[in-house]
Amino acid sequence: MSDRIFDDSKFDAAYDQALDSPKHDFPSKINGENVASGIEDLLVSPVDDTIIFGRLQDPVPGTMKKAAEDAARAFEMWSKSSPEERSRILSAVADSIEKRLYRLAADVVLSTGMVRKDAFAEAETCLEVVRQASKDAMNVKGKPRGVWGIIALESSPLASVIGYSAAAIAAGNTVVMMPSGHCPRPVYAVFDLFEQAGLPDGVLNLVCDRTDRFATELSDDENVAGVVASGCGKAMDDMIFLAVDDTLGYINEVKGMNPIVVSQPGDIKKAADSIIDSAFQNNGKGLYATSKVIVSADDDRELTKAIVERLKDLNVNDPGEKECQMGPLMNKEEEKRLTGLLDSEAAYVVMGGKRVKKEYTENGLYYTPILLTSVDPDDDIQYVDSGLPILVIKQAAGADAILQELDQTDCGLSVGVISSDSKLISKIKEFADEENLQVFVNTSSRSLKAASKARAENFTV
Incomplete structure (x- = not known):
């Protein structure tokens, strides 16, 4: 991992540059050409909707098919390219990303509402994965599959889509990569770096869809030999069934609840800090953001109290501000889902869900995070991730009940445990191994990184 120390002054300078950058269109990029559709959506910042990036050219039926066909034709040439050529191009892209780390981080903040240090970590992970890909290119074993569809949405708006590509x-x-149509600006910036590095036309293609309605058109295309699914939301739910198709390469990075088990934590306040640090990454959308805590009966009351006290001080604000800990919702659709859940779960809301009104938040959808307890046992909110800043606390009596609760939960990519009980930690690790989950112990999930399966060996047969 990198030993870079985040420099606020460099970020501030890059942020100002990003704010001053000119507006432009965001068309599909297919086989070296800009493909406009005439169907335009205004692309604005969730940080402040008076910040306008330009217009996104939404794809039309057939756009994704053309991208896959052109990628298939390019495969005939690129699959015969030398390891040296692939490595050289990817190394040049990594060099360019490294020179622009703070600017890319600033673009991520403005495009997603992610706080500055998390956005920098996203850009840094992107760099690390591309750099690794340039090394992997020299030692690839196996044959390439063909065309890959990389569908990576807001959970990791830069590192996953670029890293897997x-x-x-x-x-x-x-x-053919499909980033989120709500926050594509950082991806377009890096796409340009691939072109500048000399990547041949058709090897990398870019199609953005504001409503994600063309994700299945890409995954189902006859020219597509493999799919990466990264993120959360309905489009990701539709990808789950691809895992049973033996003829299709499939890499799963779909977000779940990333639950944390708490029992005999020792320092209850430290446990609460780790939970909050895990829960509200990227406003609850982060790939490893926790949306459920399973706590032993003995620790439930004190842990809930400690979490409430910490949440009272959580700084929800403009993510460009240095001390901000959580930014805005991404769009009106997220706000509608959040307010709808507030109504339906009103009986279980301990705190949160309040609109934040501060000096720099009036033009964004800023809400305090929501804490739920004593939820009805049949309520899906405690088993299926919402992708929103909502944390559910569920009590469980004993190790067997904890494991049963985990088994009923859509864990997604990881499970955490905060405990001084070595036997319980071992059981959680065994569960994680059986379910192919990453595990984090007595810390937050922040140590886990996006694009963890982005190695060349995973894209061969």
């Missing part, structure tokens, strides 16, 4: 390209595949 780079790993696929390193193995000799071609790519």
Whole structure:
């Protein structure tokens, strides 16, 4: 991992540059051409909706098919390219990303509402994965599959979509990538770096869809040999069934609840800090953001009290501000879902869900995070992730009940445990191994990184 120390002054300078950058269109990028559709959506910042980036050219039926067909034609050439050429191009892209880390981080903040240090970590992870891909290109074993569809939405708006694309390209595949249509600006910036590095036309193609309605058109295309699904939301739910298709390469990075088990934590306040640090990454959308805590009966009351006290001081604000700990919702659709859940779960709301009115928040959808307890046992909110800043606390009596609760939960990518009980920790680790989950112990999930499977070997047969 990098030993870079985040520099607030460099970020501030990059943020000012990002704010001053000119507006432009965001068309599909297919086989070296800009493909406009005439169907335009205004692209604005969730930080402040008076900040306008330009217009997104929404795809039309057939756009994704054309991208896959052109990628398939490019595969005939690129699959025969030398390891040296692939490595050289990816190394040049990594060099360019490294020079622009703070600017890319600023773009991530403005495009998503992610806080500055998390946005920098996102850009840094992107760099690390592309750099690794340039090394992997020299030692690829196996044959490339063909065209990969990389569908990576808001949970990791830069590192996953670029990182998986780079790993696929390193193995000799071609790519159609589909980042979120709500926050594509950082991806477009890096796409330009691939072009500048000399990547041949058609090897990397970019199609953005504001409503994610064309995700299945990409995954189901006859020219697509593999799919990466990264993020949360309905489009990701539709991808789950791809895992049973033996003819299709599939990499799963779909967000779940990333639950944390708490029993005999020792320092209850430290446990609360780790939970909050895990829960509200990228406003609850982060790939490893926790939306459920399973706590032993003996620790439930004190842990809930400690979490409430910490949440009272959580700084929800403009994420460009240095001390901000959580930014805005991404869009009106998220706000509608959040307010709807507030109504339906009103009986279980301990705190949160209040609109934040501060000097720099009036033009964004800023809400305090929501804490739920004593939820009805049949309520899906405690088993299925919402992708919102909502944390559910569920009590469980004993290790067997904890494991049963985990088994009923859509864990997604990880499970955490905060405990001084070595036997319980071992049981959680065994559960994680059986379910192919990453595990974090007595810390937050922040140590886990996006694009964890972005290695060239995972894109070959």
